[in-house]
Amino acid sequence: MKTLLKNVMRNGEKTSILIENGKFAAIAPELSAEGADIIDAGGKLAALPPFYNAHNHAAMTLLRGYAEDMELFDWLSNHIWPVEAKLSAEDIYIGTKLAAVEMIRSGTVYFNDSYWHPEAALRAVQETGMRATLGLLYLGNVSDDAKSANAALIEAAEGVDTVRVAHTPHAIYTVDKPMLQSIAKMMESDGRQVHIHVSETAKEVEDCLKEHGMTPVEYLDSLGLVNERAMLAHCVHLTGHDREIIAARGAYIAHNPVSNMKLCSGMFNFEAAKKAGCKIAIGTDGTSSNNNLSMIDEMKSAALTAKVTAAVPTAGKTADIFHAATVTGAEFAGMNSGAIAVGKAADMILVDLEHPVMSAGYDLIADMVYAADSSVINSVICNGKFLMRDRIIPNESDIIAEAREVCRKIASWR
């Protein structure tokens, strides 16, 4: 299987890109390849790395707009959790497919997920051709259902090279110390990553200080869970010492600017984390607290809030934000992708340079971070295959119709 893209814009020049066996095989001004599927972009499409969504609860697409403008506890206890308790594995499979379609449309090829029935999400990921890290869920006293879902995920993900399985304890206030310790122990033997909500709210930090005499980052570090295999979601309320720990251990931060604003969790200090040497990736969080999965929207909010938090317009530079949304997320994904370079897995977006917001053309990265939205994405390639080609995603309308049925059912529960 070979694909040859000709006259694609890259770093301001027309070039050719050959994709073979899921990898970038050659990149040069002029290339030819016998038997290849040839696409001539005529200089009208730019090749860029796609987006890697570092923190998601994908199937929450089923709850988009279900309950808005509420106090956090009312929202969770009276609206979100009661519905989630009723969702079946099949519902979550459908909701994850809807999420995949939306992510593909906005240029994302990978998401780091944490949600119920990850074994059902796996089917959706495989059918839509995306990459993902799916989570073994730990929340409260892990139920037998959750245990069997986790076991099913491990079994089904075996040998799937576009999917990794990580431990996803929800948070330090919903997972007790013995369980966190046992996850740290499992990580030593199974080599898996960990993905957890950390220091999302001021209350979480206060409570942790009271209970453990440590910040949430210090506490997790004391349990051996802050390391180069950890994705720490939110990290809104960090001390300087927290940042030092995260940087020294090589852990990742998943920055979720929209969710942090929507839930009034606080503002993540991008520049402080960057200066401390932390690895910062970007995630959308679930659609209930966003309410979309567009990494393009998320980059804009990340850049704007970086400026606001640092109180200088030189903060949140477009190159740093784009790097976080692409390269750093891909690094955590660990699938040899995130850059358009020979030998790398062929993940790529083609961006429409004829779109009104892309037409000035002074600064492609600034245009992507600040001016673009999903409508500029012409095509999405993941692992060498087109997930969207010339704005068409196979089966999109079927997926949407299925999802609507589930949402009608949820509405009937009210």
Place this chain on the structure above:
Amino acid sequence: MKTLLKNVMRNGEKTSILIENGKFAAIAPELSAEGADIIDAGGKLAALPPFYNAHNHAAMTLLRGYAEDMELFDWLSNHIWPVEAKLSAEDIYIGTKLAAVEMIRSGTVYFNDSYWHPEAALRAVQETGMRATLGLLYLGNVSDDAKSANAALIEAAEGVDTVRVAHTPHAIYTVDKPMLQSIAKMMESDGRQVHIHVSETAKEVEDCLKEHGMTPVEYLDSLGLVNERAMLAHCVHLTGHDREIIAARGAYIAHNPVSNMKLCSGMFNFEAAKKAGCKIAIGTDGTSSNNNLSMIDEMKSAALTAKVTAAVPTAGKTADIFHAATVTGAEFAGMNSGAIAVGKAADMILVDLEHPVMSAGYDLIADMVYAADSSVINSVICNGKFLMRDRIIPNESDIIAEAREVCRKIASWR
């Protein structure tokens, strides 16, 4: 000229909408009209009021991404102003057409503009079929060129019912007191509106307090410029007394959340202004400080920043934000539009309910504010005419090609 839309979704029900002579002529479940252009939406498109952009410098599309991540003074003095000084009326005509295409694509039918060569912007507005309030520009010692541009605007706008001409003194620190007084005097006789930047930065407020012993709002009020014909752009740094004045006078605030964040101007307190009874509209500001003209993006930032500023997630309710971006802007535009109701001027967008982000369908307004981007806009009708039909805008590619030429010229000035 008649257009009949059948099976359009409105308030959750299928309906028919008849447009005749630029107005909504009838709205009922079943309608027929001889000789009408009939569109059957099959329940897949929702009818909503379009967006009215309350504060813009449209032709700055030519400078989108030209200079990013800089200190305000460096950015303006060394990058933006030197280029603006060289832009011709023809350049601004082309830049405004590019802005119009982008605004139409994202569902906007009206903008309140302030920029050089408004007489050239007028041509663009008329050719693209949008509505606008264009500004008589006052900045520093108004040059002879600016004076003749202003005179040309007044002459050319005469009798154009989709365009109004307003006084647009730039700000209190760039327009002196005698000039502001003479504008107030002109307004008494010519009945025009006024559009001015107010209390955008902390420095502006400090300087005004030092020089006049009053806040910028108090100062403008003392000159008679705060009234029901005034659009006060930004209003980031307001006192309680300022809000009382604005509410009592019936003046409008143009809230520009993205620009305020990008330039680190501060955060506008939406809830405080709402509680005080101020009329709040929403604007994108120019693309140099945004960098797009999408009112959909702007609504999301307005909702998020309202929550952050009030520190409660119940602030910035979706209905209030949508009202600000549609009804309140339309009210200032003063062209009998902004609502889908019989007798109103026929301004309307058709939203694609089959789009992945719109498919849950629990709350259309929340989906528009938080989940949508320009890709959900299927069609745009202004004054009874399609500006975009099924995502096609006439002459779009020509306009983009022309704009690119101008941007290449600007790049060559570096």
